[in-house]
Amino acid sequence: VRPLLEISRFKMYFHTDKGVVKAVDDVDLTVNEGEVVGLVGESGCGKSVTSLSVMGLVPRPPGRVEGGSIRLADRELTHLKGREWRKIRGNVVSMIFQEPMTSLNPVFTIGDQIVEAIRQHRKLDKKAARRLAADSLQEVGISRKGILEEYPHQLSGGMRQRVMIAMAMVCRPKLLIADEPTTALDVTIQAQILDLMRRLNRETGTAILMITHDLGVVAEMCDRVVVMYAGQVVEEADVNTLFNQPRHPYTQGLLQSIPRLGQRAERLYSIPGNVPNPKQMPTGCRFAPRCEYAMNICRTEEPGLFAIGDGQNSRCWLHVDKKEEADRDPTTTT
Ligand code: SF4
Ligand code: MG
DSSP, rough: OOEEEEEEEEEEEETTTTTEEEEEEEEEEEEETTEEEEEESTTTTSSHHHHHHHTTOTTTTEEEEEEEEETTTEEEETOHHHHHHHHHBTTTTTESSOHHHSSSSSTTTTTHHHHHEEETTOOOOOOHHHHHHHHHHHHOOOOOOTTTOOOOGSOOOOHHHHHHHHHHHHOOOOOEESSTTTTTSHHHHHHHHHHHHHHHHHHHOOOEEEEEHHHHHHHHHHEEEEEETTTTEEEEOOOOHHHHHHOOOHHHHHHHSEEEEEEOGGGGGOOOSSSOOTTTTSSSSTTTTTTTOOOHHHHEEEEOEEEEEEETOOOOGSOTTTTTTTTTOOOOOO
């Protein structure tokens, strides 16, 4: 396996009138070539800001890179400028969002939009680009005649998401970032879109970073999972290990909050308490105010992301020998 995306010790803060929001604070995350990685956590945990940072789409200011690096296909991204980003975006990395209507332009036809996406990166004449656009729609399972002439509002939500995937994939990026791509769709369409993404991953080798709060989607799609909480990675493991042996108390809580078949809604477990205010992160472990295992050290010292075997990492003092804990250097992911 070769690493494709390597985010290390990355920090993106927002400087606002009311204080500094540490949206992403010391994140380590790797996606290998061809791999499907799930990035999970409650809303506001920093998943979206992390992925928008990889696309160069965080507005700066108020966003500011406070440290760390993002390497994609052997290029450092954190210092790129506008024009350099345009060469990468849509070409090396593409992104699809929850609501394709907001990323499709309502006044242009589907055909014109895909052709435009192609011609930003490939020197093709109009005719060849249109042929490629039609092929890319075939590839995502749209074969309806005249589709290139239609406008976004003429398509169903599922079709629009297929169009977005076609457009994102047409230049064969090495990485596709999908931010809650199926959340707005009904269950049947959701399953079809996940199947499609998995097939494209197999057939083209494009790696996928799947951002979701839905652990069902993760189980369905992903090879590896990264769990974020309050701007940090708190656990990382391959998908089977994460579901069978979650080690971080937050991950354990997330897994217990998945509804099981036949379980009544009011009996659902959910993690007590709220995500901390990002302007006033708790000292020590950020999960301590909600953690049933919290110890004294948890409230004073921040745990590192400890390697606990088989590629599993957990940001929790429970995994360190208590006697050594104070002076031990946290082992970070490689
Ligand atoms: Fe809970 Fe302490 Fe582990 Fe944080 S470090 S998750 S508070 S046990
Ligand atoms: Mg989000």
